[in-house]
Amino acid sequence: MSAPLLQARGLAKHYGARTACADVSFDLDPGEVLAIVGESGSGKSTLLSLIATELAPESGSVSYRMRDGVVRDLSHLSEAERRALMRTDWGFVRQDAAKGLRMAVSAGGNVGERLMGAGARHYGNIRGTALDWLAKVEIAADRIDDPPTRFSGGMRQRLQIARNLVTRPRLVLMDEPTSGLDVSVQARLLDLIRGLVAELGLAVVIVTHDLAVARLLSHRVMVMRAGRVIETGLTDQVLDDPAEPYTQLLVSSVLAA
Amino acid sequence: MSAAQPDTGYNFAYLDEGTKRMIRRAILKAIAIPGYQVPFASREMPMPYGWGTGGVQVTAAILGKDDVLKVIDQGSDDTTNAVSIRAFFARTADVAVTTRTREATVIQTRHRIPEAPLHEGQVLVYQVPIPEPLRYLEPRETETRQLHALAEYGLMHVKLYEDIARHGHIATTYAYPVEVAGRYVMDPSPTPKFDNPKMDDCPALQLFGAGREKRIYAVPPHTRVKSLDFEDHPFRVQTFDRPCALCGAEGVYLDEVLLDDAGGRMFVCSDTDHCEERRADGHVGTGGVAETVAHA
Numbered sequence: 001m002s003a004p005l006l007q008a009r010g011l012a013k014h015y016g017a018r019t020a021c022a023d024v025s026f027d028l029d030p031g032e033v034l035a036i037v038g039e040s041g042s043g044k045s046t047l048l049s050l051i052a053t054e055l056a057p058e059s060g061s062v063s064y065r066m067r068d069g070v071v072r073d074l075s076h077l078s079e080a081e082r083r084a085l086m087r088t089d090w091g092f093v094r095q096d097a098a099k100g101l102r103m104a105v106s107a108g109g110n111v112g113e114r115l116m117g118a119g120a121r122h123y124g125n126i127r128g129t130a131l132d133w134l135a136k137v138e139i140a141a142d143r144i145d146d147p148p149t150r151f152s153g154g155m156r157q158r159l160q161i162a163r164n165l166v167t168r169p170r171l172v173l174m175d176e177p178t179s180g181l182d183v184s185v186q187a188r189l190l191d192l193i194r195g196l197v198a199e200l201g202l203a204v205v206i207v208t209h210d211l212a213v214a215r216l217l218s219h220r221v222m223v224m225r226a227g228r229v230i231e232t233g234l235t236d237q238v239l240d241d242p243a244e245p246y247t248q249l250l251v252s253s254v255l256a257a
Numbered sequence: 258m259s260a261a262q263p264d265t266g267y268n269f270a271y272l273d274e275g276t277k278r279m280i281r282r283a284i285l286k287a288i289a290i291p292g293y294q295v296p297f298a299s300r301e302m303p304m305p306y307g308w309g310t311g312g313v314q315v316t317a318a319i320l321g322k323d324d325v326l327k328v329i330d331q332g333s334d335d336t337t338n339a340v341s342i343r344a345f346f347a348r349t350a351d352v353a354v355t356t357r358t359r360e361a362t363v364i365q366t367r368h369r370i371p372e373a374p375l376h377e378g379q380v381l382v383y384q385v386p387i388p389e390p391l392r393y394l395e396p397r398e399t400e401t402r403q404l405h406a407l408a409e410y411g412l413m414h415v416k417l418y419e420d421i422a423r424h425g426h427i428a429t430t431y432a433y434p435v436e437v438a439g440r441y442v443m444d445p446s447p448t449p450k451f452d453n454p455k456m457d458d459c460p461a462l463q464l465f466g467a468g469r470e471k472r473i474y475a476v477p478p479h480t481r482v483k484s485l486d487f488e489d490h491p492f493r494v495q496t497f498d499r500p501c502a503l504c505g506a507e508g509v510y511l512d513e514v515l516l517d518d519a520g521g522r523m524f525v526c527s528d529t530d531h532c533e534e535r536r537a538d539g540h541v542g543t544g545g546v547a548e549t550v551a552h553a
Binding site: 079080083105106112113114115117118123124126144 | 394403407409411412414415418419421422423487488489490
């Protein structure tokens with residue numbers, strides 16, 4: 001592990017007079033899982049959009065170590081390079097699966113899209129790879145030709161994960177991947193994500209308001225409030241021994257089962 | 258145009274010269290970038306959208322006094338759309354019209370490419386309803402333009418993948434996407450895929466006009482046009498298990514014609530000119546009654 005995979009420096013974004021994100025900086029190493037926690041409206045999702053280059057920051061920069069080892073400032077990538085990076089070396093698992101999937105296209109087509117985008121032109125191979133990935137995310141092989149509209153919420157999220165991981169990305173961004181799922185489905189999904197992250201050595205930035213998710217998945221935690229990072233550190237350290245009053249409040253407000 | 262005009266009161270070929278120049282500029286740009294959809298300021302034409310307003314504007318812009326015009330609709334010279342467009346230009350431009358593919362210099366077509374090989378100097382004008390091949394996969398025009406600009410055509414293969422997954426083979430039979438000159442993916446308009454191979458290395462100029470969608474695109478003569486496919490599911494055209502019932506032609510595109518309400522039917526050439534020419538040459542199919550009458 002030499003240079004960090006991803007570096008954010010001084011990211012800022014305002015919506016009118018309202019601060020969505022201010023002076024956010026962090027490093028992410030290969031294989032590291034970083035959770036961004038905070039209450040609704042704290043700027044978590046804006047930060048994720050800034051990292052994903054879906055929003056342009058007013059100031060600050062995000063740089064990424066490409067597969068060839070060269071560190072590039074993402075705002076300097078050409079549109080073609082940016083899109084190529086997003087669909088090969090990066091993944092984005094969205095809170096609303098309908099935004100991350102093509103709902104009218106079968107599960108196999110959803111998983112195969114990135115492969116075909118990368119130039120795969122052999123139907124049998126594409127389908128074989130799609131079947132492998134569906135198995136990895138515990139979707140039965142006989143569902144490969146069903147569109148995600150016929151899938152449950154948990155299955156849709158798992159399909160999203162397969163669709164993103166099929167090109168073996170090194171960095172995956174996740175925006176509240178478990179919210180809106182019932183607790184047992186959440187637990188299975190988290191278990192699956194944890195297994196895949198470990199198996200593939202993925203670096204992950206996961207945004208969540210659920211501290212249990214952060215505890216289960218992440219190595220490090222960043223606590224945000226009103227667009228600023230107020231506390232950051234190792235997950236167990238931050239969650240078990242929070243220094244900031246706000247973090248203490250967050251931790252203490254978790255309902256004990 | 259100072260030439261003697263029929264009494265229509267309109268400029269030669271209906272459109273004013275300024276409009277024709279604008280359309281010609283779009284056509285030149287389209288020829289310069291094969292397969293690229295060039296926006297143009299489509300005009301209201303004296304016919305409804307869907308009846309070939311795009312093709313008519315392209316034809317009007319390229320038509321000269323000495324041109325010989327042929328208009329086909331689904332391969333046929335004598336259906337409403339073909340007859341009315343042919344009459345429109347005969348009246349407003351006073352050009353010679355024909356049904357003979359070989360004799361025509363400009364052929365406006367809806368949904369077919371003639372069976373007779375086209376030759377240099379001919380122009381084939383297609384009427385296009387939906388020029389965007391990615392439309393049903395990606396509804397956002399802003400996004401499809403990006404995809405074209407960056408040559409990101411993975412999505413087009415997703416459509417073919419879905420076909421195979423659902424039907425076991427590529428079930429798209431018309432408007433079958435093609436890659437033009439190794440760059441742009443193009444919708445060949447709703448021609449049957451049977452006609453796709455005719456677009457490849459064609460000696461005639463092919464122009465495409467979409468009136469409602471305000472787009473013009475082109476395939477210059479002798480341009481590589483490749484139908485998209487998978488390595489293990491290569492592109493194939495439709496085949497017919499019988500020849501044309503009237504002229505006995507094989508390897509041509511056939512239309513099914515219902516004869517009565519008792520299940521009687523026959524398959525005949527969709528290209529009526531081709532069929533008539535063959536019958537005039539003495540070819541007879543199994544259901545050939547009409548041509549003996551014609552010869553008598």
